Every structure is written in structure tokens, then in C-alpha cells.
Amino acid sequence: MPEMPEVQGLADFLRTKLLPGDAPPARVAEVEVLSFAVLKTAAVPLEALQSGPVTAVERRGKYLIITAGEAHLVMHLAKAGWLRWSEALKPGKLRPGKGRMALRVRFASPEADGDEPGFDLTEAGTKKSLAVYLVRDPGEVPGIARLGPEAFDVGFQAFAALVAGHRGQIKGLLRDQSVIAGIGNAYSDEILHAAHLSPFANASRLHPEEVERLYQAMRAVLESANENAAGRPAAELKDSKRRALRVHARTGELCPVCGDTVREVSFADSSLQYCPACQTGGKLLADRRMSRLLK
Structure with missing residues (x-):
């Protein structure tokens, strides 16, 4: 799952593309919703993003926010979502389907020399949790409204x-x-x-x-x-x-600090990794839901 550092990296990267500083900002040319489940609100029409240039690209928690025209495009990549940038998207509309594609955003940029740059939101796996909101105020997104401090x-x-x-x-x-x-x-x-x-x-x-x-x-x-x-x-x-x-997703590898074997605790839909020598005094955590230290 993309977390704060990666979402901040995406925000910084998109800012260089959409708000280059030495050129006019990009404008949203088109938004294609390819998985209707991804769009969590229809309170604001998609066309509201096209009413003015991009004015901000920000991050709040694990949410990525693009402000354009009269609306904010708020994206939460969830467990298996990602953003793929292209300097020149292929022309023509895509067909909605059951694949990885969830959303495509095309931009009109003075620096693009006729090409349409933009990005796709994709999501791997069968459990679809990627969420997109189109709102007048990011605070209207329930997850953002509940966020604690950074x-x-x-x-x-x-x-x-x-x-x-x-x-x-x-x-x-x-x-x-x-x-x-x-x-x-x-x-x-x-x-x-x-x-x-x-x-x-x-x-x-x-x-x-x-x-x-x-x-x-x-x-x-x-x-x-x-x-x-x-x-x-x-x-x-x-x-x-x-x-x-160092330890996450490295089950069975050696801890880079002490050389012990990194272990895993599995749950129904996730897992965690830890080093027994560094973290639990050498004791192993039971690999089951509601794990307790083995005695």
C-alpha cells in the first residue's frame, strides 16, 4: 500500500508535470471513469475540473489531491492501487471493463507539443478498494475529515x-x-x-x-x-x-541489524513482519489472528 512517503513522492512528481513553474499550468482535458465502483461521489460533475487550470497538487495523509477549476480530485490508492504517468497517452477512449484500469485523466499542456500527457489509476487483484472523490472541498471526503495530525x-x-x-x-x-x-x-x-x-x-x-x-x-x-x-x-x-x-515483506531473510531471521504473522487479509531478536527478546509471535507471544 502506498503510504505517506510514496504519496508525497507522487504529489511532488505530478507538481513538476502539472505546475512546472516556468510555463503555464496544465488543464484537465478529460476524465474517463473506467471502473464505476472507483468513483465514490457524484456531487460534483467531472466537467468542474475542466473549468480552470490546475492550481495545486497536495497530499493529506495517504490521500493525493489535484485541484483544478472548481473542484478537487481526491484519490486514495488503497492496498493495490497505483498511478501511472504517460507523457503521451494514446488517442481515443478506453472501454470500461474488469481489468486493472480504473480511471484515466488527460491534460492539455502548452509544453506537450500536441501530445496529451496524463495518468491512469490502476488496481491489481480482485478486491477493489481504490477510491476517487470529486468534491468542492477535500474536507467533504469522510476519510480526510477523520484524519489525525501528520x-x-x-x-x-x-x-x-x-x-x-x-x-x-x-x-x-x-x-x-x-x-x-x-x-x-x-x-x-x-x-x-x-x-x-x-x-x-x-x-x-x-x-x-x-x-x-x-x-x-x-x-x-x-x-x-x-x-x-x-x-x-x-x-x-x-x-x-x-x-x-528492512523487515516488512522480507519474511525468511536475515535482519540487517542482528542477522536473525525475519518472521511473519499472517492475518485474514494482511501480514506483518518483525525480527524476534531485535523486537521480542527472541520469542516468536504465534502466526494466527489475535496472536500472543508463545510461552
Whole structure:
């Protein structure tokens, strides 16, 4: 799933294409909805995006927002969605179908020399969760309205209060978008590994030094990921993320810190990875839903 660093990378990349600075901004020429399930609101007509030039490309949490004309195109890539940019989309309309294509946006750009640049939103797999909203105000999107503060906007004292007030496991707190926006399954694994904490540690029972360690790990992991994503084209962001991960999606590989084997806990529709030596004192987590430390 694309998380804050990758979505920020996409926003930065699109900004260079749509708001080049040394040329007039691009304009939305056409929006093709190829999977009707992807469009979650019809309160604003698609034509509202064509009423004026692109004025902003932003990120909030894991949402990507393009502002054009009188509307905001808000995109959440969910677990398996992605954005593919093309400097010259093929002419002609696409046929809606059951494949990976969900949405196509064409732009008219003075710098395009007659070609139509644009992007496709695609989604792999059979479970379709990718969501697109067309709104007058991004706050109309329910997920955005529920967002907590961005990770880098949370000071240590506020973070410590959030941790102390959370009665569940620490991994759940990191992933809760209403608590801290932008962190998902992958970076929560990476943060907990860097902090030497079990994903199933009870948040409210962490010692002050563990909370401090967790806070510093959160900032360090996300800063590194942001630096890794900065300046990369959209086509490179997913692979660069995978290469930089230390434990997430590396089940069976050796931990780069201690050399122990990275282990996995599987759930119905997701999994997490951790290093026993670094995070659980060598104990293995039971690989089942509602896992507990093996005794």
C-alpha cells in the first residue's frame, strides 16, 4: 500500500508535470471513469475540473489531491492501487471493463507539443478498494475529515499522550489514521523494528524511554523514506520503497541489524513482519489472528 512517503513522492512528481513553474499550468482535458465502483461521489460533475487550470497538487495523509477549476480530485490508492504517468497517452477512449484500469485523466499542456500527457489509476487483484472523490472541498471526503495530525506535526509530548491514552497494541496505534495520518502496514513494521518494540506491545504500558525511542524511530524512518522518494518519477517509487525496507515483506531473510531471521504473522487479509531478536527478546509471535507471544 502506498503510504505517506510514496504519496508525497507522487504529489511532488505530478507538481513538476502539472505546475512546472516556468510555463503555464496544465488543464484537465478529460476524465474517463473506467471502473464505476472507483468513483465514490457524484456531487460534483467531472466537467468542474475542466473549468480552470490546475492550481495545486497536495497530499493529506495517504490521500493525493489535484485541484483544478472548481473542484478537487481526491484519490486514495488503497492496498493495490497505483498511478501511472504517460507523457503521451494514446488517442481515443478506453472501454470500461474488469481489468486493472480504473480511471484515466488527460491534460492539455502548452509544453506537450500536441501530445496529451496524463495518468491512469490502476488496481491489481480482485478486491477493489481504490477510491476517487470529486468534491468542492477535500474536507467533504469522510476519510480526510477523520484524519489525525501528520506524523511530522506531532511533538513528543503530544505523541506521548496519544500513546498513553491508547488501550490497544502499538502497531494498531501507528496505523490508525485518526490518530496519526500517513503511516500504514509497511512503515509501522519498519518503525517498530527501529524502535526495538514488539508489534503487539500494549501502547499504554510502554515505559517512558520506550515511548521516546518509538517517537524518534517514527521520525527517522519517515524522514529516510521521504528522502528516498524525493525526486523520483512515479514509475520508480514502489521499487525504491521495496529496496529500502528492512523487515516488512522480507519474511525468511536475515535482519540487517542482528542477522536473525525475519518472521511473519499472517492475518485474514494482511501480514506483518518483525525480527524476534531485535523486537521480542527472541520469542516468536504465534502466526494466527489475535496472536500472543508463545510461552
